[in-house]
Amino acid sequence: MATIDRHATTLALAHALSAAERGLAVIPLSRTKLPALRSPHHEQPEPTPCHGECGRPGHGVYDASTDPRRIRELFTAAPWATGYGIACGLPPHHLIGIDLDTKSGTDAPAALRELALRHLFTIPATVVVATPSGGRHIWLAGPPDAVIPNSAGRLAPGIDIRGAGGYLVGPGSRTEHGVYSAVAGTAHLPPASCPPALLRLLTPPPRIHQPALPHTPVPAPVQRGQGLVQFVLAAHEGQRNTRLFWAACRAYENGIGESLTDDLTDAALRVGLTEHEARSTIASAARLTGHA
Known part of the structure; x- marks a missing residue:
């Protein structure tokens, strides 16, 4: 008990x-x-949702x-x-939690700073909660029409996202590891609006479901990555770097980063990035996913 x-x-x-x-x-x-x-x-043998x-x-x-x-x-x-x-995710704030973990041995704050520099956004003044392990929870407000999913390490190693269907431990809570507390000077701030560039990183692209035909051969790695290439090719000005970074992260996570690098670079060039910008962004994705 x-x-x-x-x-x-x-x-x-x-x-x-x-x-x-x-x-x-x-x-x-x-x-x-x-x-x-x-x-x-x-206690139900087959509980219904x-x-x-x-x-x-x-x-x-x-x-x-x-x-x-x-x-x-x-x-x-x-x-x-x-x-x-x-x-998280409920009106009026549609709260998004950025959980910077310190227990995994990764430097999550540094990873967030690199993302901010790469994608030209700044974390605004907002509520920040210190966790007993030394981590930080950053509170941001999302737009009403955006559904931000929960994720662990997808944005970068050590960075977890609390979105729709998730929750954040509130400041003042006591756990078996200690007390959560608001960082000085932030307790009474309202959750600040999530920067648009960061919001784009947090919002997954729409999935396109294409049923496989019977006896369809397993596609080669580069063929499997063509959806990511098309995602980059569909980028408009202001989205190009963000989409390239997201696609490169997904490619490395699925084991096809190296084989897809040239195709992603070519797609980035076609939408207006320079080769230096493209390869630098892909290299950043490789570092953040642990493949550098």
């Missing part, structure tokens, strides 16, 4: 209610940073609310909660 720390629970509830006043939907978390309430369907339609709590981020009465009900049902999670 979970140990109950009523003082920690009271503080977590107070912080959660304060966050809700700012329009942030919250849920109670346990010391493990997981949702404190267990699914009401866990439910996002709270049953009316009972225990659906993780789908329980998130800004209603003080509802939040108190959730914490009452989970008296062992010592923290709270803030749901």
